[in-house]
Amino acid sequence: MRAISSISFSGQLEDKITAAAENGFDAIELFREDIIGFEGTPDDIGPFAREAGIKILSLQSLRDFEGLTGAARTEALARAEKFLDLAQRIGAEMLILCANTRADSNAAGALEDLRLLADMAASRGLKVGYEALASSRQITSVTAAYEAVKAVGRANFGLVIGTVHLFASASGSLEDALATLREIEPKDIFLVHLADTPTTRIDPALIAASFRLFPGQGTLPVAALYSQLVVQGFEGPLSIETFNDQIRSLPATRIAEDAMRAFHLLEETHARGAHPRSDVQAPGLVEFTAQGEDADDFIRLFTALGFAKTHENGAVSLWRQGQITLALNTAARGLAHSIYLVQGASVSGVGLVVNDMPLMLDRIGRFHGEAVELAEPYGLARLRGPGGSVLFLQPEAFTPGSEFTATGAKPGDGLTHIDHVAQALQPNLFLSGLLFYRATFDLRAHELRDVLDPHGTVHSRTLVNDSAAFRMSLNASFGAGTTTQRFLGKSGFAPFHHIALASDEIFGLAAKMEPQDLLSVPANYYEDLALRFDLAPDFIARLREGNLMYDRDERGTYLQLYTRAINGFFFEVVERRGYTGMGAANAPVRMLAQLREIEAEEALHLL
Known part of the structure; x- marks a missing residue:
């Protein structure tokens, strides 16, 4: 009972x-x-x-x-x-x-x-x-x-x-x-x-x-x-x-x-032992919605990161590199446009690769009652997640079909795959969203971590699949002035606030990017880094030059860089060398740097 x-x-x-x-x-x-x-x-x-x-x-x-x-x-x-x-x-x-x-x-x-x-x-x-x-x-x-x-x-x-x-x-x-x-x-x-x-x-x-x-x-x-x-x-x-x-x-x-x-x-x-369940295998297609100058901003940032527009279908263009596919949807109608009207330029959908699509769709319908629809022009099942967020369900890595026209453009090779995705939730949806992902996709949850923002605390939970090939961070904050809550204030109930992209050569990628495309790391971060870790001065100098951050755990090291934000959304680029975490030690510094940019922009608008 x-x-x-x-x-x-x-x-x-x-x-x-x-x-x-x-x-x-x-x-x-x-x-x-x-x-x-x-x-x-x-x-x-x-x-x-x-x-x-x-x-x-x-x-x-x-x-x-x-x-x-x-x-x-x-x-x-x-x-x-x-x-x-x-x-x-x-x-x-x-x-x-x-x-x-x-x-x-x-x-x-x-x-x-x-x-x-x-x-x-x-x-x-x-x-x-x-x-x-x-x-x-x-x-x-x-x-x-x-x-x-x-x-x-x-x-x-x-x-x-x-x-x-x-x-x-x-x-x-x-x-x-x-x-x-x-x-x-x-x-x-x-x-x-x-x-x-x-x-x-x-x-x-x-x-x-x-x-x-x-x-x-x-x-x-x-x-x-x-x-x-x-x-x-x-x-x-x-x-x-x-x-x-x-x-x-x-x-x-x-x-x-x-x-x-x-x-x-x-x-x-x-x-589960007797009846294996479908599991999320990896992140999939990521769709962005934007119009006019906002779309141009995304195109400039995609290009700076080495993506090329390889396919297009009317108002939808595909930007690819390694195993990553980004879709830019500039249509003036449809669900993506509705999300744009509410959130502005933003992520309008994130794909999840599952290994048994029929079983997944059956479980969602029988146990959880959510409606699954067809998402065009991708030909993928679309599920509404926490706060109305959009999830695409993929049986395998996304491959453009005949409905897309190839452009012949060749992408760069600095990025390999999506390392993790991060979603911001209104505080009252945080626990509900966590349970949605755990029950629907059989994800494991790490213990709650509190991250110090200059104006409050951000609560964060990391979700992973069995192999840790899929990682997701859920974040919420009660502090009205935190970067997370400011982002939510302009972007809705549960938007994806950043996507982390994996690289095998992050120093080379950083050297190719223009300073205006990167988040500027506070200079004293590198002074503090020398206190936290026994790193060679020339290595710290290379980190400083590339606006890179560094962390390590008992299994390895982690290098990070962050791009500038577009309407609060940003990319993270990471290079893992055995490291299993999410760079939480650097999150307060990232929030501080982003807050400086936000407040500088707000000051300009007051002039």
């Missing part, structure tokens, strides 16, 4: 129930606070949900109940009666009980209280699900909660496992978490709460309270836990439960869509 907790949503309870039902959820858990704003009595909630096509799984959550004495215990028992009555009125089958967090609770009378609560629930035909919390006084681990469940010994009293709490109690160890699961009989598990976290390197109680994500949006191996539950024969309800203001800022329907996408990701990851 696929379920979702109402705490994961924004909006009114009616909207949450409707969104969950319309997106295929079997059940919804209701937080007590959501009932307050319902337009009707609690008794009307069950019929409303049934009419929508969804059941009420549980009432969340009775807290600070067991192990108290005196007046506090009397009050807790009275409160439990009311919670059970409310669960019955809303048509829930279970009441969730969180382990007591009060400092004055003790283990001595806790089991007696838990048995009493189970009996009170049984008289109403209800179950009780018991969940450990990292912040609990006595029961801080799944193992301890399970021991309590066994000791209570009531058929209607079972275990609730939260993936975040499970990892917290296992000190972040997947092996320890799996070992804990193996010791639990599936019949004793009443419910599993699925959630992810951005990192495990902060306090577990803080993660559990404020930073839960949908599975696939964070770094926890939730899919491995899901697979273990399936292997053990667990057939009970699985419910997505997140506490996250960034997720809750989205409309209820989008949240439900993303939550169901997370379920599909878990299910497909589990089935």
Whole structure:
């Protein structure tokens, strides 16, 4: 059973129930606070949900109940009666009980209280699900909660496992978490709460309270836990439960869509061994849209980088070099032109090479519901991505067909292939976009990295395929003055802000380019480089002369140069020598240099 907790949503309870039902959820858990704003009595909630096509799984959550004495215990028992009555009125089958967090609770009378609560629930035909919390006084681990469940010994009293709490109690160890699961009989598990976290390197109680994500949006191996539950024969309800203001800022329907996408990701990851899935193999065709002087700007930059116009079809020209194909679309109608009217001169589509097109199209239609259309004149399938961005699906590297006329022009040889692409997203779309790419194309996500911009912080996640032949960076910023947010301010919800091109001889390419075509690197960068790395002075001098940046990791070195920006978009040229990263250490310097250009241009417009 696929379920979702109402705490994961924004909006009114009616909207949450409707969104969950319309997106295929079997059940919804209701937080007590959501009932307050319902337009009707609690008794009307069950019929409303049934009419929508969804059941009420549980009432969340009775807290600070067991192990108290005196007046506090009397009050807790009275409160439990009311919670059970409310669960019955809303048509829930279970009441969730969180382990007591009060400092004055003790283990001595806790089991007696838990048995009493189970009996009170049984008289109403209800179950009780018991969940450990990292912040609990006595029961801080799944193992301890399970021991309590066994000791209570009531058929209607079972275990609730939260993936975040499970990892917290296992000190972040997947092996320890799996070992804990193996010791639990599936019949004793009443419910599993699925959630992810951005990192495990902060306090577990803080993660559990404020930073839960949908599975696939964070770094926890939730899919491995899901697979273990399936292997053990667990057939009970699985419910997505997140506490996250960034997720809750989205409309209820989008949240439900993303939550169901997370379920599909878990299910497909589990089935992948027996049923291989289509995977993105490499970047493909990149389409640009521009008009007039903007188009001329792109042509000058393409030419400076060594591209040649090898084919054309009316308003669409193809610019090629190595394995790279850039399309410049100057048509005054069609989707690319619509994007131009919204974003200005920009990337209007990015191609993704997949190894099994029929399987990919079938999965997109069945699981994710996106519409796929034919993109002319390329003859490629076109999919709308996060924020309305355009993705072309290619069965192989793009080869111009008979609809294009060859020009006979010969491209240069300084660039070989696309190294990676980078997309900027509005902050409220960042997590949703991340899940879209992970679930749709089976990409792996690296841990969140914060990059310092002169006017704020840019949040970045790198996505890669199994072979790392495809790399993609997703970026977002809450700072209004950052280069990322300024770019978004002029270019829309989710534009691609740069494309990185690979070179085998970056020094030679840099020497051929005019200074006005390159981003000027601050002179003190090279002074700092000498402090960071033990590099020969003449090598640093060569870097300075070419406006090149340098980084290295344990596997090798990385050279970078950046072009000037056109309406915020720019090219990066890279040369990898075993290096596996994305040059993140140099990103703050690049942003600083771009900010200087942006502010200089803004100053000119004020004159």
